[in-house]
Amino acid sequence: xxxxxxxxxxxxxxxxxxxxxxxxxxxxxxxxxxxxxxxxxxxxxxxxxxxxxxxxxxxxxxxxxxxxxxxxxxxxxxxxxxxxxxxxxxxxxxxxxxxxxxxxxxxxxxxxxxxxxxxxxxxxxxxxxxxxxxxxxxxxxxxxxxxxxxxxxxxxxxxxxxxxxxxxxxxxxxxxxxxxxxxxxxxxxxxxxxxxxxxxxxxxxxxxxxxxxxxxxxxxxxxxxxxxxxxxxxxxxxxxxxxxxxxxxxxxxxxxxxxxxxxxxxxxxxxxxxxxxxxxxxxxxxxxxxxxxxx
Amino acid sequence: xxxxxxxxxxxxxxxxxxxxxxxxxxxxxxxxxxxxxxxxxxxxxxxxxxxxxxxxxxxxxxxxxxxxxxxxxxxxxxxxxxxxxxxxxxxxxxxxxxxxxxxxxxxxxxxxxxxxxxxxxxxxxxxxxxxxxxxxxxxxxxxxxxxxxxxxxxxxxxxxxxxxxxxxxxxxxxxxxxxxxxxxxxxxxxxxxxxxxxxxxxxxxxxxxxxxxxxxxxxxxxxxxxxxxxxxxxxxxxxxxxxxxxxxxxxxxxxxxxxxxxxxxxxxxxxxxxxxxxxxxxxxxxxxxxxxxxx
Numbered sequence: 158x159x160x161x162x163x164x165x166x167x168x169x170x171x172x173x174x175x176x177x178x179x180x181x182x183x184x185x186x187x188x189x190x191x192x193x194x195x196x197x198x199x200x201x202x203x204x205x206x207x208x209x210x211x212x213x214x215x216x217x218x219x220x221x222x223x224x225x226x227x228x229x230x231x232x233x234x235x236x237x238x239x240x241x242x243x244x245x246x247x248x249x250x251x252x253x254x255x256x257x258x259x260x261x262x263x264x265x266x267x268x269x270x271x272x273x274x275x276x277x278x279x280x281x282x283x284x285x286x287x288x289x290x291x292x293x294x295x296x297x298x299x300x301x302x303x304x305x306x307x308x309x310x311x312x313x314x315x316x317x318x319x320x321x322x323x324x325x326x327x328x329x330x331x332x333x334x335x336x337x338x339x340x341x342x343x344x345x346x347x348x349x350x351x352x353x354x355x356x357x358x359x360x361x362x363x364x365x366x367x368x369x370x371x372x373x374x375x376x377x378x379x380x381x382x383x384x385x386x387x388x389x390x391x392x393x394x395x396x397x398x399x400x401x402x403x404x405x406x407x408x409x410x411x412x413x414x415x416x417x418x419x420x421x422x423x424x425x426x427x428x429x430x431x432x433x434x435x436x437x438x439x440x441x442x443x444x445x446x447x448x449x450x451x452x
Numbered sequence: 453x454x455x456x457x458x459x460x461x462x463x464x465x466x467x468x469x470x471x472x473x474x475x476x477x478x479x480x481x482x483x484x485x486x487x488x489x490x491x492x493x494x495x496x497x498x499x500x501x502x503x504x505x506x507x508x509x510x511x512x513x514x515x516x517x518x519x520x521x522x523x524x525x526x527x528x529x530x531x532x533x534x535x536x537x538x539x540x541x542x543x544x545x546x547x548x549x550x551x552x553x554x555x556x557x558x559x560x561x562x563x564x565x566x567x568x569x570x571x572x573x574x575x576x577x578x579x580x581x582x583x584x585x586x587x588x589x590x591x592x593x594x595x596x597x598x599x600x601x602x603x604x605x606x607x608x609x610x611x612x613x614x615x616x617x618x619x620x621x622x623x624x625x626x627x628x629x630x631x632x633x634x635x636x637x638x639x640x641x642x643x644x645x646x647x648x649x650x651x652x653x654x655x656x657x658x659x660x661x662x663x664x665x666x667x668x669x670x671x672x673x674x675x676x677x678x679x680x681x682x683x684x685x686x687x688x689x690x691x692x693x694x695x696x697x698x699x700x701x702x703x704x705x706x707x708x709x710x711x712x713x714x715x716x717x718x719x720x721x722x723x724x725x726x727x728x729x730x731x732x733x734x735x736x737x738x739x740x741x742x743x744x745x746x747x
Contacts, residue, residue, distance in 0.1 A: 212719055221719040271590035287589055294582055294687030295566035296720045302684035305717055308605040310621070310677035317717035319680050326605070382605035385614050389597035390685045392589030422600055422612035424507055424516040425591045 160189060161441040162196040163448075167263070168441055170196060178279075182227040190242055204246045204448055205239045208255035208440035210282070212298045215451060217247045220297065223280065224316045248451045250443075251301050253282035254291050256399060256433070258443030261286065264434035265397045273303070273393045274433070275384060277355075277402035277409075280304055280316075281324040285391045292391070303387050304328070308379045323383035327376035329354060329402065336372050359405035377409065381416035388421045388428055399433030406432045453480060456736040457491040458743075462558070463736055465491060473574075477525040485537055499541045500534045501742055503550035503735035505577070507593045510746060512542045515592065518575065519611045543746045545738075546596050548577035549586050551694060551728070553738030556581065559729035560692045568598070568688045569728070570679060572650075572697035572704075575599055575611075576619040580686045587686070598682050599623070603674045618678035622671035624649060624697065631667050654700035672704065676711035683716045683723055694728030701727045 161171040174188050193205065209230070212221035217235035222228055239247035250258075257274040260266045266274075270289040276282040281304030285292040292300040304324035305317045312321025313334065325331050332353045340349065350357060358376070361369035384396060396417075403409060414430045421427055435442055456466040469483050488500065504525070507516040512530035517523055534542035545553075552569040555561045561569075565584040571577040576599025580587040587595040599619035600612045607616025608629065620626050627648045635644065645652060653671070656664035679691060691712075698704060709725045716722055730737055 287587070287594065292582070295689055296687050296718065298719070299582065299685070299687035302717065305684045306601055306681035307677045308602055310603040310674050319684070319715045319717055320677060379605050382602045382615060386601035386681070387685075389600045389614070390594070390682075392591050392594035394590055420614045422597065422614055423591065424593070 158185060158188075159437050159441060160192050161438075161444075162202075163441060163444050167445075168438060171438075171441070179225050180227060182230040182233060186233070186238060193243060202243070202245055203452060204248055205243065206248045206250070206255075206444040206447055207235070208252045208443070209249055210252045212296075212301060213249045213251060214297055215248055215250060217249050219249075246452075248447060250291075250447055251282075251284065252276075252440055253284040253301060255443035255447065256435075256439035257284040257286055257291070257397070258446045259435050259439035259441065260397050260399070260433055260443075262446045263442050264439060265431040266395050269395045271392065271394045272397060273300075273384075273387050273391050273395075274397045274399060275303060275380075275387070276400035276433075277328070277380065277398065278400035279329045281328050281380075281383070282400070283387065285387075285393070287391065287393075300391070303383070303390075306383060306386050306390070308383055323379055323386075327379035327383075332358070332372075332376075335375065339371055339375060340368065355402045356404060359408050363408070373408070377412045378416075380409075381413045381420075384413060384430075385417060385421050388417065388423065392423075393428050396428050396430050397433050398430065399436075399439065403432060453483075454732050454736060455484060455487050456733075457497075458736060458739050462740075463733060466733075466736070474520050475522060477522040477528060481528070481533060488538060497538070497540055498747060499543055499743055500538065501543045501545070501550075501739040502530070503547045503738065504544055505547045507591075507596060508544045508546060509592055510543055510545060512544050514544075541747075543742060545586075545742055546577075546579065547571075547735055548579035548596060550738035550742065551730075551734035552579040552581055552586070552692070553741045554730050554734035554736070555692050555694070555728055555738075557741050558737050559734060560726040561690050564690045566687065566689045567692060568595075568679075568682050568686050568690075569692045569694060570598060570675075570682070571695035571728075572623070572675065572693065573695035574624045576623050576675075576678070577695070578682065580682075580688070582686065582688075595686070598678070598685075601678060601681050601685070603678055618674055618681075622674035622678075627653070627667075627671075630670065634666055634670060635663065650697045651699060654703050658703070668703070672707045673711075675704075676708045676715075679708060679725075680712060680716050683712065683718065687718075688723050691723050691725050692728050693725065694731075694734065698727060 158174045158176045162169040219230035236247045266272045272286045274284050283303030285300030305322040307321045308323045308326040309321035313325050315322035315325035358369050362373040453469045453471045457464040514525035531542045548571050561567045567581045569579050578598030580595030600617040602616045603618045603621040604616035608620050610617035610620035653664050657668040
């Protein structure tokens with residue numbers, strides 16, 4: 158969890174706090190209280206924003222959480238918490254949407270109005286901007302579920318309940334199962350690490366490991382097909398790729414760009430694929446345009 | 453081609469003219485001139501609208517056409533044609549978008565503001581309404597390419613240039629290839645008609661033909677996965693299914709509805725699947741709300 162104080166000049170102060178995959182939200186709020194109180198003493202604070210990995214309303218209702226993470230969040234009245242503890246208004250948004258706002262304000266998508274962001278991390282998070290406005294939809298989940306369009310209609314069951322989602326066919330949480338499946342298809346007796354990650358896949362592939370190259374190419378193909386699907390769905394001019402897996406951007410960006418050039422159906426030219434620039438600060442920086450929209 | 457005169461009371465007059473798969477637009481315009489002149493003599497006409505099977509601007513520029521159909525359209529100045537021949541303004545829209553406007557005005561999606569329409573015909577056409585407005589996007593193609601999100605990232609090449617699109621894995625134009633592929637997988641020596649259509653598939657399947665049931669179930673699964681992808685992409689409350697293939701709605705609606713119930717990831721409940729009500733009149737009726745928006 159990254160927490161920061163944002164002003165006209167950008168990020169004024171920051172702290173990080175570790176979050177485990179099974180974290181609950183209530184204990185984290187106590188940590189937040191401590192640090193936000195520290196900020197609030199030293200600044201003329203206008204509002205608190207939270208970038209949350211799930212489906213949320215702007216006024217602080219958590220409608221859906223990632224499986225196993227912050228599962229207590231839907232039962233917490235976060236607006237009341239912000240008001241009672243600090244006398245401040247709370248403004249929340251989905252984490253990929255906040256990262257998109259940040260990349261548009263000061264990162265890879267400056268001066269762009271029609272953008273899809275794809276965050277390759279534990280899962281695959283997405284957000285969409287059309288004509289300069291975040292796409293949110295009737296139940297606040299439009300644009301956020303780009304990792305859950307199908308890559309293989311007869312593929313594996315995704316944690317979302319759908320079948321063969323991009324996230325189920327190529328993401329960190331599914332990587333062990335993907336590698337086991339590709340391994341079973343051939344290649345003799347290659348030992349697999351028990352918890353495979355993409356850093357290992359890309360490093361070993363670059364060092365000439367043919368099985369890891371097979372895993373890498375499978376995932377690059379799934380991401381590419383999914384991104385072409387998002388281009389067809391949302392008609393962007395720019396696609397921004399971010400998230401922890403982008404530590405291997407040097408191998409990802411050329412492969413996906415080439416796939417887009419070959420396979421995207423766009424009468425006007427091809428959308429440009431760009432690596433995210435702001436890393437874990439994107440959501441913090443996205444707080445600024447979000448506040449300008451909401452305050 | 454269906455052409456009609458629309459007034460406050462709905463469709464006042466209609467004629468149909470056959471269009472072949474390889475038709476050019478210029479000869480059709482002469483047919484249109486004849487009939488529009490007939491209408492215009494008897495009515496106080498305000499504008500001409502054309503519902504076109506491709507990507508178009510509202511003021512009459514054809515940006516992209518279906519392969520082989522109306523290939524001369526991008527070179528024709530349709531706004532000038534309407535003005536010179538009739539002194540009328542031209543307003544154009546994609547055919548699935550016009551059908552969606554029609555179904556919202558007087559069909560299966562009355563009083564709905566967040567709707568995806570999926571037209572199962574020769575290909576798979578789609579259109580999207582969010583918060584009561586058609587989704588159009590930066591280059592006018594958002595929402596129209598729902599038949600071109602992937603169903604199988606390692607599937608067959610689609611006529612759009614992408615791989616494994618819903619339309620390439622389950623549509624009338626791809627049906628022969630799909631059946632040959634499923635046939636090669638097993639089932640002995642079943643003879644196939646040279647140009648298979650969905651009416652035959654559904655009829656023979658209902659009569660107990662196990663191979664046709666295999667083809668049918670393959671296509672129902674692809675459509676269902678694609679529709680769940682569209683639900684995840686656009687967050688609708690209602691999905692309308694139309695197009696010629698819906699002559700077998702009695703077999704399609706229950707199968708796809710059940711798939712949505714089991715697999716759509718929607719925190720708020722499940723979107724309702726409805727059969728289109730207006731058939732080939734949907735686009736004509738859609739002209740009325742389109743005119744209200746544009747005049």
